[in-house]
Amino acid sequence: MRAPSHNAIGTWSGGRYLHFGEPIAEERLEALLTPGGGLDTLLTADAYGAGEADRVLGRALRGTERDAVCVIGAIGHDFYEGEREGAKGYPRFTDPRLRGAGGTDYADYVRMAAERSLERLGIDAFDLLLLHNPDRTGYTSEVVWEALRAVRDDGLAAGLGIAPGPANGFTLDIIGCLERFGELIDWAMVILNPLEPWPAELCLAAAREHDVDVMTRVVDYGGLFWDDVRPGHEFAPRDHRTFRPDGWVQAGSEKLERLRPIAERHDLTMLQLAAQWCLAQEPVACVVPTLIQEIGAGARPIEDKRAELLATPSRVVLDDAEVASIREIGDNTGSMSLKGADPQHEGEPRPDRWPLTPDLDAVARRWGIDPERDLRHLTATRG
Secondary structure (H helix, E strand, C coil), X not given: CCCCCCECEECCHHHCCCCCCCCCCHHHHHHHHCCECXXXXXXXXXXXXXXXHHHHHHHHHCCCCHHHCEEEEEECEXXXXXXXXXXXXXXXXXCCCCCCCCCCHHHHHHHHXXXXXXXXXXXXXXXXXXXXXXXXXXXXXXXXXXHHXXXXXXXXXXXXXXXXXXXXXXXXXXXXXXXXHCXXXXXXXXXXXXXXXXXXXXXXXXXHHCCCEEEXXXXXXXXXXXXXXXXXXXXXXXXXXXHCCCCXXXXXXXXHHHHHHHHHHCCCCXXXXXXXXXHCCCCEEEEECCCCCCCCCCCCCHHHHHHHHHCCCCCCCCCXXXXXXXHHHHCCCCCCCCEEEECCCCCCCECCXXXXXXXXXXXXXXXXXXXXXHCCXXXXXXX
């Protein structure tokens, strides 16, 4: 297994498959993903473009020695048999409408999805294969994780991991999954950046305890750390960032100005500061911001952002006091409703949100987490 490097780029960058900024041309995305210039770790998910992102990355990898690059895949959404459900995307393969948990249904899907993704990529094996956006079943099912073990043991992947999402949360679910299947899990991907330390920071101790490395996405905080999204910024009508709360750009920009002197002290850009802060959190070992081509003729080229990311130092230059100061400035505790297990969830479980069950409450207590104190949306509480 070639381990992920300290920075990486995912096929969700460039706006073709996830709506961030302007969708760049396919050839431009392929160039963005082509290894070189310090880029040797690339991520894709089979559901992006229903396999198209895999194909683009496969073309970007042509001519590159296989052992010179770390290729990370992700499977979990069934676009083969499932129907797309609007903004929710394709259902998880564990959706009971698609298949049952008994027999070999899960195992057959996991193997098929891994093999088909590898075929599109034009490679024989993943360096790392992630379970992508699991539902409650994915976090807890021995059948799912035995299926992933079999794929690994048969040489289709050198390592395994979990990639919750796409929204923030799943804290107790991640920890519970690590407790159950930690010996199988090499990496976990979470949302973490200086303006969103909560709630992902709550699962870092469990990752460290189970010897699981962490990669962080949304390092750029919706593009703010690229330093070209400012108050009054125009977003495209379908841009995912329009779902963030009103005033988030203004509030975030004010915090960025408080962080800027720390970046300047170390000759870092703001994005590099965000990456450095993430890498300072043990056991974070890889950062994967979203590269966004903002709309408008005068927007900064996305290629410049690629170069900026790849120039991020691998050695953490921030001292402990600076790391703590950044955390204090960016504190977002209780700022949103969380996905996954949520003490405020009411009604029937949904594919991405469910009640706090007794077993998950026990998980919380084992790790010093008080769900009522540490996982509640405070604005909702006050309302």
